[in-house]
Amino acid sequence: MAEIRVKAEIAGSVWKILVQPGEAVAAEDSLMLLESMKMEIPVVAPRAGTVLEWRVAEGEAVAEGDVVVVLRA
Template sequence: MPDIRVKSEIAGSVWKIMKQAGEAVAAEETLLLLESMKMEIPVVAPRAGTVLELRVAEGEAVAEEDVVAVIRAG
Protein backbone atom coordinates (compact mmCIF):
# COMPACT_ATOMS: atom_id res chain seq x y z
CA MET A 1 0.00 0.00 0.00
CA PRO A 2 1.41 3.44 -0.86
CA ASP A 3 2.23 5.96 1.85
CA ILE A 4 -0.57 8.35 2.77
CA ARG A 5 -0.01 12.07 2.27
CA VAL A 6 -2.02 14.02 4.84
CA LYS A 7 -3.11 17.44 3.57
CA SER A 8 -4.28 20.59 5.27
CA GLU A 9 -7.96 21.22 4.62
CA ILE A 10 -7.65 24.94 5.34
CA ALA A 11 -5.05 27.72 5.24
CA GLY A 12 -3.65 28.69 8.63
CA SER A 13 -0.63 28.27 10.84
CA VAL A 14 0.59 25.21 12.72
CA TRP A 15 -0.36 25.81 16.32
CA LYS A 16 0.71 22.53 17.94
CA ILE A 17 2.24 19.27 16.72
CA MET A 18 0.77 16.26 18.52
CA LYS A 19 2.67 13.36 16.87
CA GLN A 20 6.31 13.07 15.80
CA ALA A 21 7.99 11.03 13.07
CA GLY A 22 8.33 7.39 14.11
CA GLU A 23 5.26 7.39 16.35
CA ALA A 24 2.28 5.11 15.82
CA VAL A 25 -1.02 6.81 15.10
CA ALA A 26 -4.60 5.51 15.18
CA ALA A 27 -7.19 6.24 12.52
CA GLU A 28 -8.77 9.66 13.17
CA GLU A 29 -6.11 10.54 15.76
CA THR A 30 -4.97 14.17 15.73
CA LEU A 31 -1.54 14.71 14.16
CA LEU A 32 -1.42 18.47 14.60
CA LEU A 33 -3.58 21.50 15.25
CA LEU A 34 -3.91 24.41 12.85
CA GLU A 35 -4.98 27.88 13.90
CA SER A 36 -7.16 29.71 11.43
CA MET A 37 -9.43 32.68 12.09
CA LYS A 38 -8.84 32.20 15.85
CA MET A 39 -10.12 28.61 15.69
CA GLU A 40 -8.19 25.38 16.33
CA ILE A 41 -8.63 22.91 13.48
CA PRO A 42 -7.34 19.35 13.99
CA VAL A 43 -5.54 17.54 11.16
CA VAL A 44 -6.21 13.84 11.68
CA ALA A 45 -4.72 10.62 10.37
CA PRO A 46 -7.09 9.07 7.81
CA ARG A 47 -5.83 5.55 8.68
CA ALA A 48 -3.81 3.86 11.40
CA GLY A 49 -0.09 3.54 10.82
CA THR A 50 3.27 5.14 11.56
CA VAL A 51 4.16 8.78 11.01
CA LEU A 52 7.03 8.74 8.51
CA GLU A 53 7.57 12.49 8.37
CA LEU A 54 6.12 15.82 9.35
CA ARG A 55 6.59 18.46 6.68
CA VAL A 56 5.75 21.44 8.90
CA ALA A 57 6.95 23.03 12.14
CA GLU A 58 5.04 24.83 14.88
CA GLY A 59 4.36 28.43 13.86
CA GLU A 60 4.71 27.69 10.15
CA ALA A 61 2.04 28.93 7.74
CA VAL A 62 0.29 26.35 5.53
CA ALA A 63 -1.97 26.73 2.54
CA GLU A 64 -5.07 24.70 1.77
CA GLU A 65 -4.07 21.30 0.31
CA ASP A 66 -0.44 21.50 1.53
CA VAL A 67 0.95 18.09 2.50
CA VAL A 68 1.70 18.37 6.23
CA ALA A 69 2.58 14.74 7.06
CA VAL A 70 3.22 11.34 5.53
CA ILE A 71 1.96 8.12 7.13
CA ARG A 72 2.73 4.51 6.34
CA ALA A 73 -0.49 2.57 6.83
CA GLY A 74 -0.40 -0.62 8.79
Protein backbone atom coordinates (compact mmCIF):
# COMPACT_ATOMS: atom_id res chain seq x y z
CA MET A 1 0.00 0.00 0.00
CA ALA A 2 1.19 3.47 -0.85
CA GLU A 3 1.93 6.16 1.70
CA ILE A 4 0.71 9.66 0.95
CA ARG A 5 2.56 12.53 2.60
CA VAL A 6 0.22 15.49 2.90
CA LYS A 7 2.00 18.87 2.96
CA ALA A 8 0.98 22.29 4.22
CA GLU A 9 0.24 24.54 1.27
CA ILE A 10 0.79 27.70 3.32
CA ALA A 11 2.80 28.72 6.39
CA GLY A 12 0.80 29.10 9.58
CA SER A 13 0.00 27.38 12.84
CA VAL A 14 -1.98 24.20 13.42
CA TRP A 15 -5.32 25.41 14.78
CA LYS A 16 -7.24 22.12 14.98
CA ILE A 17 -6.64 18.46 14.05
CA LEU A 18 -9.91 16.95 12.82
CA VAL A 19 -9.07 13.22 12.43
CA GLN A 20 -7.06 10.74 14.48
CA PRO A 21 -4.63 7.96 13.49
CA GLY A 22 -6.50 4.88 12.29
CA GLU A 23 -9.46 6.86 10.93
CA ALA A 24 -10.50 6.37 7.31
CA VAL A 25 -10.89 9.50 5.19
CA ALA A 26 -12.33 10.15 1.76
CA ALA A 27 -10.73 12.27 -0.95
CA GLU A 28 -11.17 15.98 -0.18
CA ASP A 29 -12.04 15.37 3.52
CA SER A 30 -10.63 18.06 5.80
CA LEU A 31 -7.83 16.66 7.94
CA MET A 32 -6.86 19.76 9.90
CA LEU A 33 -7.21 23.52 9.98
CA LEU A 34 -4.28 25.91 9.70
CA GLU A 35 -4.50 29.48 10.94
CA SER A 36 -2.72 31.90 8.65
CA MET A 37 -3.22 35.65 8.34
CA LYS A 38 -6.25 35.37 10.66
CA MET A 39 -7.94 32.90 8.29
CA GLU A 40 -8.70 29.21 8.79
CA ILE A 41 -7.26 27.17 5.92
CA PRO A 42 -8.33 23.50 5.63
CA VAL A 43 -5.75 20.85 4.74
CA VAL A 44 -7.56 18.15 2.77
CA ALA A 45 -6.86 14.54 1.85
CA PRO A 46 -5.70 14.31 -1.78
CA ARG A 47 -7.33 10.87 -2.02
CA ALA A 48 -9.04 8.27 0.16
CA GLY A 49 -6.99 6.46 2.77
CA THR A 50 -6.33 5.86 6.45
CA VAL A 51 -4.49 8.27 8.74
CA LEU A 52 -1.17 6.67 9.72
CA GLU A 53 0.51 9.44 11.70
CA TRP A 54 0.55 13.13 12.41
CA ARG A 55 3.85 14.94 12.03
CA VAL A 56 2.55 18.07 13.83
CA ALA A 57 0.53 18.96 16.93
CA GLU A 58 -2.12 21.61 17.61
CA GLY A 59 -0.50 24.98 18.23
CA GLU A 60 2.66 24.10 16.30
CA ALA A 61 3.97 26.39 13.56
CA VAL A 62 4.42 24.91 10.07
CA ALA A 63 6.17 26.17 6.97
CA GLU A 64 4.87 25.90 3.44
CA GLY A 65 5.73 22.42 2.15
CA ASP A 66 6.11 20.76 5.57
CA VAL A 67 4.70 17.22 5.76
CA VAL A 68 1.88 17.41 8.31
CA VAL A 69 0.22 13.99 8.08
CA VAL A 70 0.87 10.61 6.47
CA LEU A 71 -1.99 8.57 4.96
CA ARG A 72 -2.07 4.98 3.68
CA ALA A 73 -3.94 4.58 0.41
